[in-house]
Structures are given as structure tokens and as C-alpha cells.
Amino acid sequence: MSRQATAGYSPTQIGLHWVIAALVLFQIIFGDGIKDLGRALKRGTEPDTATVILGNLHIWFGAAILALTLWRLALRITRGAPAPAGGNTITLGLMKAAHGLFYALLLAMPVTGLVAWYLGVHDAGEIHEAMKPVFVLLIALHVLAVVWHRAVLKDDTMARMLRPGR
Ligand code: HEM
Ligand code: HEM
Structure with a gap:
């Protein structure tokens, strides 16, 4: 996906990575909020305050992930990314596939969620789930890969997502 090899990720690219990661973790941990809200609205029962708050946050955080991911992809294309820290054809292929799948999910999750919620398309909700x-x-594989780089390969992969390059 990299158009250019840069010295490192920019402060904006690093900030976007961590803000999106935090929002995604929230979405996954508190995903039940919107399920409960949808169920209450369908049944015509009064949802409790926590359900209303968590359900609405799911929509707003999900929409924010979509907008921030579009910004991130635009930067990825115009500015580029640093060349990989190292690896062979297989590990580099796996990395590219994993990062590509991340971007696909970061777009597909909000789009299917919005279509399910606002257009009432049941299948979109099924795909979303x-x-x-x-x-x-x-995410588990991604974190394991970062730990592997740190503990076994002892390279600077983690530092690349913490300290901006030029
Ligand atoms: C939870 C949601 C997360 C998502 C969706 C995510 C997504 C991504 C993506 C798409 C990239 C590739 C960036 C690019 O070059 O375009 C990346 C890189 C990276 N991520 Fe994450 N990430 C997440 C969580 C984490 C966590 C928890 C850690 C730390 C343990 C982490 C550490 C890194 C590092 C160090 C890189 C840089 C890899 C490199 O320089 O080649 N990420 N992440
Ligand atoms: C990257 C962004 C998003 C992530 C990671 C995410 C994640 C989740 C998760 C984990 C669940 C619970 C699934 C389960 O426990 O089986 C869920 C349910 C749901 N999400 Fe999202 N979501 C995102 C964006 C959105 C957006 C923008 C909307 C728009 C309103 C949305 C609408 C829904 C709906 C309607 C459900 C309930 C589906 C059902 O009960 O059939 N999501 N989401």
C-alpha cells in the first residue's frame, strides 16, 4: 500500500492510529449497548440510561472511525509510510495482508453498521456482527506481531508508532 518510503510515520499518522485503535476497542467492548438499544426500540420498551448512552456513543464513535480512517488512508496515499523494519517474503506478505484487512474492516464495519441502523437492512447487521x-x-495477531518484533527480533517496530519520523 505504500506509495513512498518515508523516514517514519508523521505525528498525525501516529495520532490517528492510536485514536482509531482506542475507538475500535470501545466499539468491541461495548457493542452490546447498540444491540440493547435496537431491541428496546423494536419492542417499544423504554431503554435504560446506560443503554441510551452506550448505543448513541456506538453510532458516533463508529462514524468517527469512518471519517478518521478516510483521513488516514488519504495520508497513507499522499505521504506514504516507512519501509518495513525487516522480514522475508512470507512475513512481509502477511503484514501487507493484515494491514489491508484492517483498512477494509475499518471501512466495512461503519458502513454496514450505518446501513443496518438507518436503512433497516437486516443482512447488513448480520454482516456487521x-x-x-x-x-x-x-487485533490479537497484530499485537502478537508487535510483541514478537520487540521481544524476539528486537527491532524498532513499536517505536515507529510512538515517535514520529521526518
Ligand atoms: C485495536 C485496533 C488497532 C488497529 C485497527 C490497528 C491498525 C493498524 C494498521 C492499519 C497499521 C498499518 C499502518 C500503515 O502503515 O498504514 C498499524 C501499524 C502499527 N500498529 Fe496498530 N492497530 C491497532 C492496535 C494496535 C496496538 C494495541 C498496538 C500495540 C501493541 C499497535 C501497534 C502498531 C505498530 C507498532 C504499528 C507499526 C507497524 C510498522 O511500522 O510497520 N496497534 N496498526
Ligand atoms: C469500526 C466501527 C464499528 C465497530 C468496530 C463496531 C462493532 C460492533 C460490535 C462488536 C457489535 C456487537 C456485535 C455482537 O456482539 O455480536 C456491534 C453491533 C452493532 N453495531 Fe456496530 N460497530 C462499528 C460501527 C457502527 C456504526 C457506525 C453503526 C451505525 C449506527 C453501528 C451499528 C451497529 C448495530 C445496529 C449493531 C447491532 C446489530 C444487531 O443487533 O443486529 N456500528 N457493532
């Missing part, structure tokens, strides 16, 4: 375990697995 089915993508959850894929997302969780990918």
Missing part, C-alpha cells in the same frame, strides 16, 4: 470475531482475531 459476523465481522466482529475477524476484527478481534486480527
Whole structure:
């Protein structure tokens, strides 16, 4: 995906990575809020305050993830990303596939969520829910890969997402 090799990620790219990561974790941990809100609205029962707050935050945070991801992709294309810290054809291929799948999910999750919620398309909601375990697995693999770089390969991969390059 990289158009240019830069010395490192920019402060904006790093900030976007961590803000999006925090929002995604919130969405996954508190995903039940919007399910409960949808159920209450369908049944015509009064949702409790926590459900209303968590349900609405799910919509706003999800829409924010979509907007921030579009910004992030625009930067990725115009500014580029640093060349990989190292690796062979297989690990570099896996990394590219994992990052590509991340971007696909960061777009597909909000889009299917919005279509399900505002247009009432049931199948979009099913797809939205089915993508959850894929997302969780990918995050686990991503974190394991970062730990592997730190503990085994002892390279600067983690530092690249903490300290901006030029
Ligand atoms: C939870 C949601 C997360 C998402 C959606 C996510 C997504 C991504 C994506 C798409 C990239 C590739 C950036 C690019 O070059 O375009 C990336 C890089 C990176 N992520 Fe995450 N990430 C998440 C969480 C984390 C966590 C928890 C850590 C730390 C343990 C982490 C550490 C890193 C590092 C160090 C890189 C840089 C890899 C490199 O320089 O090649 N990420 N992340
Ligand atoms: C990257 C952004 C998003 C993530 C990671 C995410 C994640 C989740 C998760 C984990 C669940 C619970 C699934 C389950 O426990 O089986 C859920 C449910 C749901 N989300 Fe999202 N979501 C995102 C964006 C959105 C947006 C923008 C909307 C728009 C309103 C939305 C609408 C929904 C709905 C309606 C449900 C309930 C589906 C049902 O009960 O059939 N989501 N989401």
C-alpha cells in the first residue's frame, strides 16, 4: 500500500492510529449497548440510561472511525509510510495482508453498521456482527506481531508508532 518510503510515520499518522485503535476497542467492548438499544426500540420498551448512552456513543464513535480512517488512508496515499523494519517474503506478505484487512474492516464495519441502523437492512447487521470475531482475531495477531518484533527480533517496530519520523 505504500506509495513512498518515508523516514517514519508523521505525528498525525501516529495520532490517528492510536485514536482509531482506542475507538475500535470501545466499539468491541461495548457493542452490546447498540444491540440493547435496537431491541428496546423494536419492542417499544423504554431503554435504560446506560443503554441510551452506550448505543448513541456506538453510532458516533463508529462514524468517527469512518471519517478518521478516510483521513488516514488519504495520508497513507499522499505521504506514504516507512519501509518495513525487516522480514522475508512470507512475513512481509502477511503484514501487507493484515494491514489491508484492517483498512477494509475499518471501512466495512461503519458502513454496514450505518446501513443496518438507518436503512433497516437486516443482512447488513448480520454482516456487521459476523465481522466482529475477524476484527478481534486480527487485533490479537497484530499485537502478537508487535510483541514478537520487540521481544524476539528486537527491532524498532513499536517505536515507529510512538515517535514520529521526518
Ligand atoms: C485495536 C485496533 C488497532 C488497529 C485497527 C490497528 C491498525 C493498524 C494498521 C492499519 C497499521 C498499518 C499502518 C500503515 O502503515 O498504514 C498499524 C501499524 C502499527 N500498529 Fe496498530 N492497530 C491497532 C492496535 C494496535 C496496538 C494495541 C498496538 C500495540 C501493541 C499497535 C501497534 C502498531 C505498530 C507498532 C504499528 C507499526 C507497524 C510498522 O511500522 O510497520 N496497534 N496498526
Ligand atoms: C469500526 C466501527 C464499528 C465497530 C468496530 C463496531 C462493532 C460492533 C460490535 C462488536 C457489535 C456487537 C456485535 C455482537 O456482539 O455480536 C456491534 C453491533 C452493532 N453495531 Fe456496530 N460497530 C462499528 C460501527 C457502527 C456504526 C457506525 C453503526 C451505525 C449506527 C453501528 C451499528 C451497529 C448495530 C445496529 C449493531 C447491532 C446489530 C444487531 O443487533 O443486529 N456500528 N457493532
